[in-house]
Amino acid sequence: MSDRVTVAKTYKLYIGGAFPRSESGRSYPVTDSKGTFLANAAQGSRKDARDAVAAARKAFDKWSGATAYNRGQVLYRVAEVLEGRREQFISEVAASEGVQLKKAQSIVDTAIDRWVWYAGWTDKIAAVLGSANPVAGPYFSFSTPEPTGVVAVLAPQQSSLLGLVSVIAPVIASGNTAVVITSQDRPLPAITLSEVLATSDVPGGVVNIITGRTAEIAPWLASHADVNALDLTGAPESLREDLERSAAGTVKRVLRNKVSEDFAVTPDMSRLRAYLETKTVWHPMGV
């Protein structure tokens, strides 16, 4: 064992491709499952959330307009960089979730594989969910799935990496951009994930990650007029109904996930479908 003093990391927010501290100047201590201090995380504010929405909106046109092949490669690149950071994630997940090393390894491996699974979806979604519509008339009519827009994601509180990856990847795979509130008490793997995103060709603003108190920030996202969809997965039980009610103010798409969602199981397409619109285009046929 070395006597060297390690360089401790400052955990910050991830907004618009940059790593700012919370504009509020607040931070909160993060501990491991036994209560030992791990780090101070930035305690994001309403203003941070709004900055994140603005960054996500700004990034939307380019990300949604990128080719599916390009998005697939960018997502696959994320998996490559995740793999390179495997050891770091294993120790962070072990500390955050209080699991044995072997279990943490399996969680991280599944998370990386999950990311690869979604990376492969980008250029198949339109073929699987789209259609040529055999309308009764001289028209060509086709329907294509399109991203909903800016999605606010309340990440799972327990599953700090696998759950996080499982809720972010389906949002961005189809061209949406995301504002993510991390697990409140287990935020460190999320911040490390943001370092992965920042170094793997994901354009700034496509994913924005905020640490802090979910109950404090979530209501601002639920009522924000420039947020198109809301994932309630990590919402505190006592807050879910209120958040849904606020979301109705601008007719947001709300994903009311199953509370007991098992992230270890390979998912189906439902999380992809949750953030997709269907656009139907018509054109007359004739000479």
Place this chain on the structure above:
Amino acid sequence: MWEYAPAPESRDIANLKPNYRMFVDGKFVEGTGEPLKTINPATEEVLAEVSTASQSDVDTAVKAARKAYDRVWSKMPGSERAKYIYRIARQIQERGRELAVLESLDNGKPIKESRDVDVPTAAAHFFYHAGWADKLGYAGYGPAPLPLGVAGQVIPWNFPLLMAAWKIAPALACGNTVVLKPAETTPLTALVLADIIQQCDLPPGVVNIIPGAGDVGASLVEHPDVNKVAFTGSTDVGKIIQRQLAGTNKKLTLELGGKAANIVFDDAPLDQAVEGIVNGIFFNQGHVCCAGSRLLVQESVADEVLEKLQARINTLRVGDPLDKNTDVGAINSREQLTKIKELTESGEAEGAQRWTSSCPLPDKGFFFAPTVFSNVSQAMRIAREEIFGPVLSVLTFRTPEEAVAKANNTPYGLSAGVWTEKGSRILWMAQRMRAGVVWSNTFNRFDPTAPFGGYQESGFGREGGRTGLEAYLDV
């Protein structure tokens, strides 16, 4: 120009009865709510008295639907459900003329539209969805997707029979049972549809139809034993329903308002575009959620388009909905007429230039002459709010980018139109429109195979096509 001779369709074909009752558990029964009188908006005469549902009637209807779901409909093989739904499609076709005349009487829409659009498309919806009932495993939602249970459905007055078909057909095909509330001002064709459903011998309780006002709709969507809510109507009411359903497990789909941009480029075939613009805003008196109510015309052809448009609109015949020559019928209600007047007055007050068709209007009934506002800016109410009437707002643009920005500058996102001869530009525009339906070089086309529904505050969920089945499956 020669004079038209009136060509009225016979009112007797509607087989109008003095009283209509609600349809619950396979029987026509007296509701215990306050009966309503439905009027002909073209004459303001009472057409019939219709019994309405009280809160306890809503409960009875939901119970009947639950029982039918548990005991019969959810257990029936899809191939058997299909044959019931096919029967409904065929009976709508057989009684098409009766339904069309009745629809025009109760709603005020021109007979040529109810005859050529509403009724045949309603039949087509049942026919299309019937075929899905035993093929749901191929729809992409897993090998054996399950229904949700009892669907509570609330529909508007602009396409009374067609909206009933859009709601009931997919619900039944997916194995759900239905309680449907037609709009207060247009309950009649839905109750004739109930008669058809009875004659088709559907098991009692599979479809229940309960007329009434908004309070009946509210009790229906709030009912704890309803599993699925489908609503078509205003964005304001849609938001109320979404709020009401917060914290429940009910699945919700909403088809709400719109403020569609109809975009005309300078290379468009202008005569065709003018026909499309007219169809886009004056079809069904503009009582269409996807109406092309904002005309965005490229500056270089704006004067020419406006001139052609006014000339064409002047030839539209406004009047008796039962006259086969009528192009624009009656506004559905006094309330709606008042709203249209109020919004058009705001247009004048805010400085837009008003032009109104010189067509004569009937002495009685609710009519509004086709109206076009030019010099409209994006901030004006007539450019932002859904008027739901025969009123067109004209704005201009210079570049495709500006057209996209203006078209998308709305919280709505139901439909859009693009007129240009350039194929690559059509696809470029279609990709950038934040709207659920994009009609290019056409407008207001509907088909049961083509998914329909909105982005943003125009609602969520789709109706029609494979995509539309998701709304009625537990997936």
